[in-house]
Amino acid sequence: MASGRIELVGFLCRRLLTAVLTLWAVFTISFFLMRAVPGGPFDHEQQVPEEIRQATADRYGLDQPLGVQYLRELARTVTLDLGPSYRLADYTVNEVIVEGLPTSAALGLMALALALTVGVPTGLWAGLNRGMADRWMRRLAVLAIATPNFVLAGILILLFCFVWPVLPPAGWGQPSQLILPAFCLAIPFAAYVARLARAGMLETWNQEYIRTAIAKGVPRHVVVWKHAFPAAVLPVVSFLGPAVAGILTGSLVIERIFAIPGIGTSFVNAALDRDYTLAMGLVLLYTTILLVTNALVDIVQKLLDPRLESL
Amino acid sequence: MSRPIGILLGFLALLLAAVWSTLSITRRAAHFSFCNAADVGSLDPAIASDSSTQRVLSGVFEGLCVLHPQTLEPQPGMASNIIRTTQGGWKCLSPDGKTWTFEIREDARWSDNSPLTANDFAYSFRRVLDPQTAAPYPHLLGDYVINAEKYNSPQNLAVGDSVEVELPLPNAESENSNKRGQLLRGTLIEKVAGGTFHVEVDGVPRFFQIRSSTEVPGKGSDSFKNESDNSGAIEDCRQVLLDFHEVGIRAVDSHTLQIELMRPNPAFLQVLAHVTLSPVNQRCLEAHSGREWTHPNRLISNGAYVVAQRRLRDRIRLQRNPYYWDRGHVGCEMVDAITVESPATMLNLFEAGLVDWVPSTPVSLADDLRRVRANSLKAAPAFSTYFYVFNVRRPPFNDIHIRRAFCQAINRREVVDTALRGGQETASGFVPPGISGYASAEVLAEDPTAARHELQQADAGSLTALNGSQWKLLYNTGDTHRSIAELIQSQWREATGIHIALENREFGTFRAAISAGEFDIARSGWTGDISDPIAFLHMFASDSPFNDAGWANDDYDRLLGQAGVESDPVQRLSLLQEAETILLKECPVLPLYHRVSMHLVRPGVRGFYANSGDIHPLKWIHVER
Numbered sequence: 001m002a003s004g005r006i007e008l009v010g011f012l013c014r015r016l017l018t019a020v021l022t023l024w025a026v027f028t029i030s031f032f033l034m035r036a037v038p039g040g041p042f043d044h045e046q047q048v049p050e051e052i053r054q055a056t057a058d059r060y061g062l063d064q065p066l067g068v069q070y071l072r073e074l075a076r077t078v079t080l081d082l083g084p085s086y087r088l089a090d091y092t093v094n095e096v097i098v099e100g101l102p103t104s105a106a107l108g109l110m111a112l113a114l115a116l117t118v119g120v121p122t123g124l125w126a127g128l129n130r131g132m133a134d135r136w137m138r139r140l141a142v143l144a145i146a147t148p149n150f151v152l153a154g155i156l157i158l159l160f161c162f163v164w165p166v167l168p169p170a171g172w173g174q175p176s177q178l179i180l181p182a183f184c185l186a187i188p189f190a191a192y193v194a195r196l197a198r199a200g201m202l203e204t205w206n207q208e209y210i211r212t213a214i215a216k217g218v219p220r221h222v223v224v225w226k227h228a229f230p231a232a233v234l235p236v237v238s239f240l241g242p243a244v245a246g247i248l249t250g251s252l253v254i255e256r257i258f259a260i261p262g263i264g265t266s267f268v269n270a271a272l273d274r275d276y277t278l279a280m281g282l283v284l285l286y287t288t289i290l291l292v293t294n295a296l297v298d299i300v301q302k303l304l305d306p307r308l309e310s311l
Numbered sequence: 312m313s314r315p316i317g318i319l320l321g322f323l324a325l326l327l328a329a330v331w332s333t334l335s336i337t338r339r340a341a342h343f344s345f346c347n348a349a350d351v352g353s354l355d356p357a358i359a360s361d362s363s364t365q366r367v368l369s370g371v372f373e374g375l376c377v378l379h380p381q382t383l384e385p386q387p388g389m390a391s392n393i394i395r396t397t398q399g400g401w402k403c404l405s406p407d408g409k410t411w412t413f414e415i416r417e418d419a420r421w422s423d424n425s426p427l428t429a430n431d432f433a434y435s436f437r438r439v440l441d442p443q444t445a446a447p448y449p450h451l452l453g454d455y456v457i458n459a460e461k462y463n464s465p466q467n468l469a470v471g472d473s474v475e476v477e478l479p480l481p482n483a484e485s486e487n488s489n490k491r492g493q494l495l496r497g498t499l500i501e502k503v504a505g506g507t508f509h510v511e512v513d514g515v516p517r518f519f520q521i522r523s524s525t526e527v528p529g530k531g532s533d534s535f536k537n538e539s540d541n542s543g544a545i546e547d548c549r550q551v552l553l554d555f556h557e558v559g560i561r562a563v564d565s566h567t568l569q570i571e572l573m574r575p576n577p578a579f580l581q582v583l584a585h586v587t588l589s590p591v592n593q594r595c596l597e598a599h600s601g602r603e604w605t606h607p608n609r610l611i612s613n614g615a616y617v618v619a620q621r622r623l624r625d626r627i628r629l630q631r632n633p634y635y636w637d638r639g640h641v642g643c644e645m646v647d648a649i650t651v652e653s654p655a656t657m658l659n660l661f662e663a664g665l666v667d668w669v670p671s672t673p674v675s676l677a678d679d680l681r682r683v684r685a686n687s688l689k690a691a692p693a694f695s696t697y698f699y700v701f702n703v704r705r706p707p708f709n710d711i712h713i714r715r716a717f718c719q720a721i722n723r724r725e726v727v728d729t730a731l732r733g734g735q736e737t738a739s740g741f742v743p744p745g746i747s748g749y750a751s752a753e754v755l756a757e758d759p760t761a762a763r764h765e766l767q768q769a770d771a772g773s774l775t776a777l778n779g780s781q782w783k784l785l786y787n788t789g790d791t792h793r794s795i796a797e798l799i800q801s802q803w804r805e806a807t808g809i810h811i812a813l814e815n816r817e818f819g820t821f822r823a824a825i826s827a828g829e830f831d832i833a834r835s836g837w838t839g840d841i842s843d844p845i846a847f848l849h850m851f852a853s854d855s856p857f858n859d860a861g862w863a864n865d866d867y868d869r870l871l872g873q874a875g876v877e878s879d880p881v882q883r884l885s886l887l888q889e890a891e892t893i894l895l896k897e898c899p900v901l902p903l904y905h906r907v908s909m910h911l912v913r914p915g916v917r918g919f920y921a922n923s924g925d926i927h928p929l930k931w932i933h934v935e936r
Contacts, residue, residue, distance in 0.1 A: 037819065037820065038819070038820045038823035038824070039818075039819030039820050039821075039822055039823035040819075040823075084601070084602075087352070088350065088352070088623065089352055089353035089355070089358060089602060090353045090354060090355070090602045090605040090606075091602075091623065095623075096623060099622060099623045100623060100624065102329075102332070102333045103333050105329075105333075106329060106330040106332075106333040106334075109326055109329070109330060110330055113323075113326065157659060161659065161663055162662070162663075165663070168663060168665060169656070169659035169660060169662075169663050169665075170651065170656045170659055170660050170665075171649070171660065171665065172334070172625055173334055173625075174334060175331075175334060177334075178330070178334070255624075256652055256653050256656070257653060257655075257656055258656070259649070259650065259651040259652070259653070259656050259660070260624075261622055261623060261624035261625035261650070262624070265624060265652070266624075272817060272818060272819060273819070274819050
């Protein structure tokens, strides 16, 4: 047990070190990529006169050499100050994240919970009961993955807001406004999860230790839950790392259709508007979440399957 | 088994609590709510530029004058003496038509109940003109007010001008402070290369070097100190501007503001109604650094409403301002401006009865809405033109015959009826119709035969260039831009046999290519900020920063210049019309259509009018339930 704890601490330290290096590399690459794209944050539809462009560039230090800008931004970012947003003039990047991330995360968590509660049992069940039901489950899953979000959202809005008006079509503030977007976001994830769980169960069920357990007369539900389940959900757990990072940081399509004040829209708008600081901040945020969830996934996997190589 | 379940339940409870906390269940419904097409850019009126921002700010701030939502006739705002004389002139205007004297109303108050004075306007107007504010519309004052443009463009300072030198802020102040540094007034003796100014202050010649706010203090001046030992040390300063006392904006006393124009302009009151020229509260700004003063609980405003809540990409909630002078006529207790970017979602919210006003409708549904929502639909031609611009800097479109051929080869009616279907009007001229007393010049009519004839007249070199290479029509990503471009492409090919390729770019790269002059034909559009032909015609003056075509015409510039100093309004408009005729004859632009604004407004909403300015001040709107 003690060695396990030391192992964990060592693992976390190694992960932290690679995380810092990864973040720095991501920062550097995205900084220069952003600057390499033509256009700047202050190109508006109605072009601004030169003096104004100059005054703005001066205020944000945009007329300085690229190397100087890079060092200034890096120094500021290290102190966790992501700077002012160029296009959302009244906001700093930190404020944009603080206002938008909880909304996206709340919606994402609901969707994730829904996806797991539907996906895992369905997948396991299909893996255990091959035949008609399994075939239908697979067809349904393919359909759910292939249907774009906005088509699903359109159909659901039509059904539940106009044909049978029980839910509001958009907006944020009441629990009823959470249901449709969470559902739309969850459906493709549930389908993925179900497919992974099914494949995991199929593979596990043919393992020798399962057959041994059945041969020894262990009751079926014990074999399923105690012996097969931990190994069968491993693929789902590995999938969760990137999935959680993606789902927490919001979805542009769903946020647009349902007018949700999340952070997903900022991801796309920041890139399109050349809002350098906001885009950098969001890329760093996404990277951080991804690194954290991947580390968590590795730990959970180790707990589920002690045969895995040491952390 | 009970422990894992307990942990799981605890985790679920936490999750629910977290989700719950992002919703605000207790929120009361507003009395009037509307969809705002985009997030409000900034609550600082000086830098507000888009229509979504102006929609909200029209309720939060009020300038000297406001426009009536139905007639667009100037009405008293913070100035009480905006009253017509019996001869149709204005009481606040001097007989020579150049000096406006505004009386700030006695009961003018800020939302913190402090008095609002003429000094607040002088402060705010100066701030709009200050280059460091980087206001997008300084020309609202610069084009009319004495010396305002010179104040805004310090590069035009000349030797002998009275100047104000703004010294750096004391070290204790943050870089982002909204305070100004100490001001020294003097006379400009010499401008030295490298941003150094030789200024005589109180009879003593001194040297000042502009230090950009991002530079390390003192660093910029080191190299100069050694060279100029004999003429005294070079002092740092933030900027050197024309002395603001030279600008025709003056607070005579706390209730009198005087504005002196370069020449008479009867339309100046409309300019003053622009949201950019709203007053901002100096104490509020200087108490905070950067844009922190725009936070809802800090912002001090003077309009019908105050900002109660603001959440990015969600909504701005406005509450009736208890200290507003005309509070008796403010229709609603609470107004919500909800950010909804997608027109389809706006329509859903409207159809579900959750919002009272939707400012834009899905283009593809315009016909259906006209049929089934006739009682809610309010449409008016907007003061806006959609056009293509030719790059006249390089072949083949430097050839006027080729441009004229392309202009005559298109069918605008087909564009409006098949590619748009939103009830837009085909472009009659470059300046949209609706300005009283102004008859727009005519665009070249559709005439394929004439187009082919023009092509034959074109220079042999340009024709070889035209046929020898692939030319491109550049447009940015957008629903309608593509369908219009495809249609125009086929019309050109049909009438002239010339195939123009289409190139779609995302807005940033699109704009960058146009600024660099790296295009052949590009889509463009313009919405006038004041109801005057000059709002459009100024765009193609040879020195205009908005002249994407690179077109220059001496006669055109001369006519605009003459119109600028012409005091007879009728004569002035005829000069402008002459200029527009040249523009449409030379064809650096190909006007396609004039936009129509389409609003869905719930029956029962009063005080909302469709108008050509697309101006809908929130103050006048109320709801009868």
